[in-house]
Amino acid sequence: MGALLEVKGLKVGYGGIEAVRGLDFSVPEGTIVTMIGANGAGKSSTLLALSGIVKARSGSILFAGREILGLRPDRIVGLGLVQVPEGRAILSPLSVAENLDLGAWTRKDKKAVAADLEKVYGLFPRLAERSKQTAGSLSGGEQQMLAIGRALLASPRLLLLDEPSMGLAPLLVASIFTTIKAIARSGTTVLLVEQNARQALKIADRGIVLSHGKLLLEGSGSELLENKVVLEAFLGKEGG
Amino acid sequence: MDLSLLTDPVFLAQNIVDGLSRGALYGVFAMGFTLIFGVLDIVNLAHAATFMWCAFVGWLVMAVGGLPLPIGLVAATLAGSLLGVGLEFLAFRPIRKEGADRLSSMISSIGASLIMVSIAEAVFGVSTRRFPSKVLDPRPFFIGGTGGLRISRAQILILVASTLLMIVLGWFIRKTRTGKAIRAVSASTKASLLLGINVNGVIVRTFVIAGGLAGMAGVLVALLTNYISPPMGSTVELRGLAVIILGGMGNMEGAILAGFLLGLVETFTIAYVPGGSDIKDAIAFLVLFFILLVKPEGLLGKKKADRA
Ligand SMILES: Nc1ncnc2c1ncn2[C@@H]1O[C@H](COP(=O)(O)OP(=O)(O)OP(=O)(O)O)[C@@H](O)[C@H]1O
Numbered sequence: 001m002g003a004l005l006e007v008k009g010l011k012v013g014y015g016g017i018e019a020v021r022g023l024d025f026s027v028p029e030g031t032i033v034t035m036i037g038a039n040g041a042g043k044s045s046t047l048l049a050l051s052g053i054v055k056a057r058s059g060s061i062l063f064a065g066r067e068i069l070g071l072r073p074d075r076i077v078g079l080g081l082v083q084v085p086e087g088r089a090i091l092s093p094l095s096v097a098e099n100l101d102l103g104a105w106t107r108k109d110k111k112a113v114a115a116d117l118e119k120v121y122g123l124f125p126r127l128a129e130r131s132k133q134t135a136g137s138l139s140g141g142e143q144q145m146l147a148i149g150r151a152l153l154a155s156p157r158l159l160l161l162d163e164p165s166m167g168l169a170p171l172l173v174a175s176i177f178t179t180i181k182a183i184a185r186s187g188t189t190v191l192l193v194e195q196n197a198r199q200a201l202k203i204a205d206r207g208i209v210l211s212h213g214k215l216l217l218e219g220s221g222s223e224l225l226e227n228k229v230v231l232e233a234f235l236g237k238e239g240g
Numbered sequence: 241m242d243l244s245l246l247t248d249p250v251f252l253a254q255n256i257v258d259g260l261s262r263g264a265l266y267g268v269f270a271m272g273f274t275l276i277f278g279v280l281d282i283v284n285l286a287h288a289a290t291f292m293w294c295a296f297v298g299w300l301v302m303a304v305g306g307l308p309l310p311i312g313l314v315a316a317t318l319a320g321s322l323l324g325v326g327l328e329f330l331a332f333r334p335i336r337k338e339g340a341d342r343l344s345s346m347i348s349s350i351g352a353s354l355i356m357v358s359i360a361e362a363v364f365g366v367s368t369r370r371f372p373s374k375v376l377d378p379r380p381f382f383i384g385g386t387g388g389l390r391i392s393r394a395q396i397l398i399l400v401a402s403t404l405l406m407i408v409l410g411w412f413i414r415k416t417r418t419g420k421a422i423r424a425v426s427a428s429t430k431a432s433l434l435l436g437i438n439v440n441g442v443i444v445r446t447f448v449i450a451g452g453l454a455g456m457a458g459v460l461v462a463l464l465t466n467y468i469s470p471p472m473g474s475t476v477e478l479r480g481l482a483v484i485i486l487g488g489m490g491n492m493e494g495a496i497l498a499g500f501l502l503g504l505v506e507t508f509t510i511a512y513v514p515g516g517s518d519i520k521d522a523i524a525f526l527v528l529f530f531i532l533l534v535k536p537e538g539l540l541g542k543k544k545a546d547r548a
């Protein structure tokens with residue numbers, strides 16, 4: 001299948017800091033691509049540039065064949081590129097239901113939204129139980145479910161997830177990865193940034209490794225799981 | 241003072257009426273203030289200058305143009321919205337860059353305020369303007385005959401208008417698409433962008449609403465106090481600021497509640513404390529201070545986890 005996302009020569013910086021320094025990669029339609037890299041490698045900066053939250057300095061971002069670099073963030077969401085950012089960015093004073101409702105902000109097809117809401121509640125029954133509660137009163141795991149559920153309501157073609165397992169207990173981490181797999185199986189392409197390199201690569205079709213704002217390695221998920229550099233740098237301390 | 245006043249129920253009722261109408265004004269003024277604070281995380285220090293200019297627009301339409309009160313109110317509201325949008329494009333948006341310091345926006349709004357007040361002084365001079373009595377009959381109604389409860393048309397208008405505004409705005413912010421977007425942006429700009437909300441568009445709409453509220457407040461205050469003059473914004477501004485802090489920054493219901501509270505405290509200080517009119521500000525701010533000591537996040541404020 002063709003590439004849904006094609007990034008070429010992407011550069012992102014903050015003042016004098018160059019966070020991403022000429023990055024090329026692509027995400028084929030219908031796959032899960034996992035991006036790993038040390039702290040500060042430029043993973044979040046890349047995702048924020050894809051969403052238009054941070055302005056890229058140069059390069060090209062083709063999404064479904066269309067140049068989106070320089071587009072307004074709301075337009076990018078409207079095209080189907082949706083992100084759950086690091087730290088989740090839920091709207092804590094608003095209720096769970098209101099958060100989910102805002103997830104479908106760019107959509108006009110009310111009936112399809114209602115059906116998707118049922119699916120999200122099916123995927124995360126906890127959210128249904130707590131729909132009237134303020135989002136800020138949810139536990140960390142529930143907030144992550146809310147953030148993912150809310151992103152799904154935008155009906156994404158490409159879902160960007162920035163460290164969805166951060167701060168979650170091991171059992172929850174496993175269930176988040178299962179959910180991500182299910183999301184991909186239902187037809188949404190996923191670009192996943194993770195610190196839990198082993199589990200993230202296990203569910204991935206392809207993996208890319210970032211180092212100092214550049215592409216260090218890429219390959220299939222299983223290739224990277226056995227790669228010496230990856231083993232030493234990212235999988236060393238994890239057991240099994 | 242006359243000690244018998246302490247037990248006089250008519251006098252008590254009178255002060256409640258006066259205090260509530262004074263408080264309603266602070267509330268209307270502060271609603272716009274707090275809306276802007278919600279979406280931008282800054283205090284728009286040109287809100288009071290907008291308010292003053294709109295009072296003059298109302299005066300021009302009604303006193304000079306001879307048009308009736310409803311038209312004057314509408315004109316002032318539109319003028320306020322227009323000024324609000326002008327402020328957004330001239331004073332706020334140009335300096336709102338990624339990671340820009342909020343202080344620079346506040347300073348920019350102070351600059352805008354100074355310019356607006358100076359122009360008003362140049363155009364209207366410093367003398368006080370008043371509405372002619374044909375705009376609104378200044379004679380009060382008496383409930384229970386002369387010596388009974390006195391309530392003016394301006395007070396009735398203010399109490400009715402502010403109650404309606406609060407209800408309509410409360411509905412608007414909860415139920416309409418724009419209202420929901422305003423709440424989302426108030427909670428988190430970054431999250432709103434990622435939801436696909438056009439944040440700059442929401443900010444413009446917020447300025448339309450907040451400016452319109454400042455406009456209405458301008459005419460209503462001018463009617464109640466019968467005082468229109470370029471510096472009229474500064475006294476209300478300080479109270480508006482106190483009210484939004486007391487209410488819980490960015491919290492509209494809180495601002496309204498705090499507005500009434502401040503209005504009542506001021507009125508009761510004047511009525512029951514010897515020399516009250518000289519020390520009413522001191523007492524009011526002392527009350528504010530003690531409330532914040534107990535509840536630093538304000539009356540209805542929430543401790544914010546993330547405003548990212
Ligand atoms: N808003 C910002 N202002 C200035 N520098 C920033 C900003 N955001 C990120 N950086 C810098 O850019 C570089 C890349 O950061 P980025 O957040 O993209 O890394 P990351 O790979 O996501 O790291 P982590 O695994 O810790 O989340 C770092 O050196 C960081 O300090």
Ligand SMILES: [Mg+2]
Nearest residue numbers: 043044045086
């Ligand atoms: Mg990161």
